[in-house]
Amino acid sequence: MGILRLGGYLALAFSVSFFFSCSVASPADGFLRCLSAKIPSELLYTQSSTNFTDVLASSIRNTKFLTNATARPLCIVTPSDASHVQAAVLCGRGHGVRLRVRSGGHDYEGLSYRSVRPSEVLAVVDLGANLRAVRVNRLESTAWVDSGATIGELYYAIAKNDSRLAFPAGECATIGVGGHFSGGAIGMMMRKHGLSADKVLDATLVDADGRLLDRAGMGEDLFWAIRGGGGGNFGIVLSWKVQLVQVPPTVAVFNIAKTVDEDAVDILTRWQHVAPSLPSDLTIRVIVQGQQALFQALYLGACGSLVATMGDQFPELRMTRADCQPMTWLQSAATPFISFGRNGTLEEALLSRTAGQSSAGKIKSDYVRRAIPKAAWEEIFSWFTKDGAGFMMLEPHGGFMGSVPAAATPYPHRHGVLYVIQYIAFWQQGGDGTAATTWIGGLYDLMEQHVSKNPRRAYVNFRDLDIGQNDGTPESGEVWGERYFVGNYRRLAAVKAAVDPSDYFSNEQSIPPSR
Incomplete structure (x- = not known):
């Protein structure tokens, strides 16, 4: 056994063969016995632990996954050191148990702590408990x-x-x-x-x-x-x-709501042309809900300059000095965007790990490369009067994003992208969600004619199993992978083949190794 010191961690470099030599009654028993020998008991929660369910649920942000409808992990490892993570990987490989890795629990499909396949044997490595410095x-x-x-x-x-x-x-x-x-x-x-x-x-x-x-x-x-x-x-x-x-000592923000009766359709139609081409210090996103569009801005500068820029480049919004709120960047992160208007101190808004989504939901995404015409927006707004209606969030690209080559990182949605859309439908825990899922599916179908094509793109952090799942072949990964990564998908599959050819780190939408 060797010692490896790296990045502030003191980690044990275990021998794979040691773990592969464990021989017990079943793979699950062998895995748990292997973990217990290498990880302190207080960091390991098995299904027989009295607080197992509480730990599993502690950072499940989408409450529809609080049920037992899908495979539950054999155990949850809450490592406090790199060596604990190494042990989990080696024990898992040695005994045929796959790992899911959770940091904040915001994976929209819950793949960081569950499997869609009921027969899969898995464990969760929960980094959020102790590795958070x-x-x-x-x-x-x-x-x-x-x-x-x-x-x-x-x-x-x-x-x-x-x-x-x-x-x-x-x-x-x-x-x-x-x-x-x-x-x-x-x-x-x-x-x-x-x-x-x-x-x-x-x-x-x-x-x-x-x-x-x-x-x-x-x-x-x-x-x-x-x-x-x-x-x-x-x-x-x-x-x-x-x-x-x-960042400057003071930034400026505004939140301006416009209803359909206040020309929301016209203003939003114009926003598509303006938002991606504004100075890069200014970002204006839009939340569409009900018969209203809420325009939210962050400007890395002073209110006076923001008012002048808006008057010159986006007068349709009719923004005034009274709309502008000066504050520190940290306050801007806590108040208008992160806390979504909840009351509380900066510490409560930023440091609470329990605040967040408390309902069940379904999320989908799109990228827009050509502005959607006004007539289409009128039809889109009509969908927000339907039963089960949720909301859309539109976040502009342009600026720095348009200057970076698509292959610089795996995220390919750079040049030519006007904005990304996040569709969100939600329902209360315990409900069946039929109206909400029907609504989001219908709106998504309607939007197909207005968004990116060949492929219709999606954002991997807005995970969506509807666009495809792995079936054990590299080809199945291309169905969904090219929508997330476009031209970068094949390079990702090649990297996977080089570093994890046996596909140990695998889930319903993990990159399969290329052949």
Whole structure:
């Protein structure tokens, strides 16, 4: 047994053959016995543990997955050290038990903690319990963040070290860093600074052989793949080194709602042309719900300049100085976007790991490359009067995003993309969701004529099993994989073949190794 010191971790480099030599009554028993020998008991929750269900449910954000309808894990490992993750991988491979990896639990299809296949034997490695440190280096303007941290915790730690530093990521505080970065990570500052994945400098990862690797050890192909190729594909990323960005001492935000009677259709139609071409310091996203469009903006500057820019480039919105709210960047992350108007302190908004989605839901996504005409928007708005109607969120690209080659990271939706759409339907826990799922399916079908084609694109962090699932062949991965990754899919499959040829890290939408 050797010792490997890497990225702040002291990890045991176990011999694979030791674990493969375990011989007990069944694969499940052997796996649990193997884990128990190498991981402290307080970090391991089996189905017989009194608090197993509570731990499993602790970060399930979509309540429809609180049922027993799909395969439940044999156990949940809550590692506090890299060696525990290595042990889980080697014990799993030695005894035929696959691992699902969870950081924040926001996977829309729940694939980070469940299997759609009832017969699958799996365990969960839950990074959010203990591997959640954030270490900021003010002199370098960098940070190391563990995969189990939330983006709220990351934002808070950065700003408390230096209020002029920030990081481009998403808008929900409880999102786990591991899954978020693995899918690229869009957010309100991507037009200025790009995706979270664009700012990753290094990472530590446990691969399918149980080795702990940094960027130099994993090589540039694997380092490329983990920055947008989707979570649960190539190994277990434990931590990320990221480049922080400069923000002004005060930013400006606004939230302006327009109803259909207040020309919401005309304004939204115009927004499609304006939002992707605005100065990159300004991002305006739109939430469409009911008969209203809510325009939400983050501007990395002062209110006076924002009012002037809006008057010059988007007068249709009729934004005034009274609409503008000056605040710090950290406040902007906590108040108008992350907390969605909930009351509370910055700490409560950013550091609570229990706030978030409390209903069941279904999510789908699209990319728009050509503006949708006004007449189509009128028809689309009519769908928000139907039974089960949810909402749409439109997030503009352009700016920095349009300047990055599609192959720079696995996230390919760069040049020519106007905006990404997230469709969200939800229902209360215990309901059957028929009306909501019928609504989102019908709206998605309607939108096909207006969105990207050949392939119809989707965002991997808005996971959607409707667009395809693996059936054990590399070809099945292309059905859904090219929609998430377009021209980058085959390179991802080649990386998978090189680093995990036996396809140990596998789920319903994991990258299969190319032949």
